[in-house]
Amino acid sequence: MTTDVTIIGAGLGGLTLARVLHLHGIPATVHEAESSPAARSQGGMLDIHDHSGKIALATAGLTDEFRGLVLEGRQAMRLLDPDGTVLFDKADDGTGGRPEVQRGELRQVLLDSLPAGTVRWGHKAGGVRALGEGRHEVTFADGSTVVTSLLVGADGAWSRVRPLLSSVAPEYTGKSVVETYLFDSGTRHPAAAKAVGGGSMIVHTPGREIFAHREKGDTLHAYVGLSEPQEWFAAVDFTDAAAATARIAQEFDGWAPELTALITDSDVAPVLRPLHALPAGHRWDRVPGVTLLGDAAHLSAPNGEGANLAMLDGAELGELIAAHPDDVEAALTAYEEAMFPRSAEAAAFEGPDAHGDGHDDDTPHSLIAAFAGPEQP
16 A cells, blocks of 8 residues: 555554554554644543453554553452442452553553654644545645545544534533542542542442542542533633632532542642533444544543544554555445444443443442442342
């Protein structure tokens, strides 16, 4: 194959695709809006799944590098009541199938595995148009353009490439999370650190929840979930960190102080993250020369599957392109035929990382059953 593959977005999915193509000697260029790999935080912990993420990393030839990133003990899980009562406490005995890594470190492994210059930083896609015969032109914010005969949108929820294939846009799920960090928790926030434990912790009630996990460097990273319309959050002034923190904490009045400390004791300003999703089963008719992967293709409410699916998308697409070097359309058709049902099934999965939907009074018991495994009653 002599035509470069043009990938929009240097997230885990786009980089996995570029890496697999590189292994097959197929040139690819990744255009990324961020100015550098360090332009922003890459999120917190990421659990890599046996049936998706691990397969993708093996296909990319990066299993050893991935194993070097695994944080031992982080698969431990605790479920608590709002009063601090421990409902379920599972230690990490080393046999779990979801080892935890720092997302930013995994991204850097993928970046380091690519030839210099593969990623064009500071290239924010502004618009894309079809030129006919499977060719497309991408215009970037700086006015530069690129024409390609194979375009892959790996550019996330608000993909600039998606309109070539689908008029559907993500919709608000009815829930947002407020993100907080507590640093040096063992010495500075000991009560919260004890509540979270060595891995992850979930406290869930209808419409209100706290999910937290222990990252590197004794950092606690928390996601405070609230099921409210976007107008509710618009009334909270997140430019005033103290006022926003107090307003969010008010919604957890009566919860144990070691839990509300994950809100009130944050060492950074609270960050609001509204959750959006594409319709379950989102798909499109085949359009020559272009496809999507990851959130650009199948954004769903968080359930622990998103990043893993994006990497699997990238790995499978890369393998199919390599298997059909003279027939790009055959590769894209085969990729989409497998990706559509896989992503629909994952979107319907209410796994342990889903943290409930905010409306199920029985969610703690459902979560306990999920974590305990099929051998438990």
